[in-house]
Amino acid sequence: IMLDLGCADKPFQEFFEQYVEQYIGVDWTNCLHGSKADIVANLNEKLPIKNDFADTIVSLNVLEHLYNPQLFLKESYRVLKDDGTIILHIPFQWWVHEAPHDYFRYTPYGLRYLLNEAGYTDVKVQPIAGFFTTILMKINYFSLRAIKGSETRKKIIKALLKPFWYINQKIAPKLDNMHRGWSLEAQSFFVVAKKKIAQ
Secondary structure (H helix, E strand, O other), rough: EEEEOOOOOOOOOOHHHHOOEEEEEEEOOOOOOOOOOOOEOOOOOOOOOOOOEEEEEEEOOOOHHOHHHHHHHHHHHHHEEEEEEEEEEEEEOOOOOOOOOOOOOOOOHHHHHHHHHHHEEEEEEEEEEEEEHHHHHHHHHHHHOOOOHHHHHHHEEEEEHHHHHHHHHHHHHHHOOOOOHHHHHHEEEEEEEEEOOOO
């Protein structure tokens, strides 16, 4: 059983169902992306799910939107089976989004601390994208949001900017590979941790 905590409209359901026998989405009804949750729940509160229920928990781009992240991690630990795995993705350098429900950004040290406090072990934090990818991605998104005016004007500006966006996305990883401290400027982090109860 996999629980997708903060599933929204389940954009990854088809992908995950290749690897699990049962996929269950959990989210609240105020989700700005629309909700197709199988279980409706506020992730800042106690989850209406029994102990030791899921083999795997996935939660992508959710933790920054929770005002009570420690309770969320403790609850995820409670509903996860022994030797179960939690997989998280969390932005580090990103603009304020889904306001007003955007509360935190986390360093790798903060993530390890929160997960250890919740009881998790074997916490692995993998940085995603470095300084150049992050900066150029932010420039690309900023320029996209700045496009205004009539539909014709927008189409013309987009057509002019597309080569710029494409070149940015191609050269950024190469520049990151040349930068020794790339992970200190990560755009986001993937986190994998285990629930292992000492015998």
